[in-house]
Amino acid sequence: MTGSVQRRQAGTSERYDVFHTDCPARGVVDHVTSRWGIWVLISLRSNDLRFYELRDSIHGISEKMLAQTLRTLVQDGLVWREVEPTTPPQVTYGLSEFGREVGGPLRELFDGITRRLSPRSAG
């Protein structure tokens, strides 16, 4: 978090990427690729969902982690949150444009891996 030294020797042709070390994207990438973040984002790609729908959709997630993950993603501007002040309360989550932009690659990633792991069950 503190090291800001980039090994960029101006003039030397950089043989490998150096820009992904302490750039601000690091934090967001960590959130997006967190244990549950990726599944939340993928789940919300199809349609907006309420809290319990997300919980049921993402098998194995605890309420705590879902809430925590959602909070982070909302803070990062990837997910919006809409509260309906009814009784009982009703909270819906959905992807912002940024979230949709990020969800695409995530989906590709997941599909690519799934396709590779079960090439026969493609039907």
Next chain:
Amino acid sequence: MTGSVQRRQAGTSERYDVFHTDCPARGVVDHVTSRWGIWVLISLRSNDLRFYELRDSIHGISEKMLAQTLRTLVQDGLVWREVEPTTPPQVTYGLSEFGREVGGPLRELFDGITRRLSPRSAG
């Protein structure tokens, strides 16, 4: 890891994705999106790299985590490993076709986030 119950009620139109719960892709996705996995894969996209080059490229990674991450990615078939039996030994890593297939979305993901976080420094 153990829960194999899918909430797939045949006949009910599934309102949200249910397939990403205990499918085999889960493990690989976890490895790919692990704290260091994503950076290893992105780094190797430009060119094959040796151990110490990867370590220098991915600022902040420890040798332990680099070795561990590489081992996992090799096991998953995303990265190949080539040992040159010289003195001192020389080990090179690179992306398999599967790795390249996965690295694309990862790169898009990273680029999208970077672009969004610094829209002015696009030049």
Next chain:
DNA sequence: CAGGATCCTATCCGATACTG
């Protein structure tokens, strides 16, 4: 150079209990 083995700590995360 490219790791393996060990130790130790920070954090992740699930379980539980409680709130509006």
Next chain:
DNA sequence: CAGTATCGGATAGGATCCTG
């Protein structure tokens, strides 16, 4: 329904030392 607060076990991961 949609969370928050707290506790405690599991694990990720850094530091250090050692090897071929």
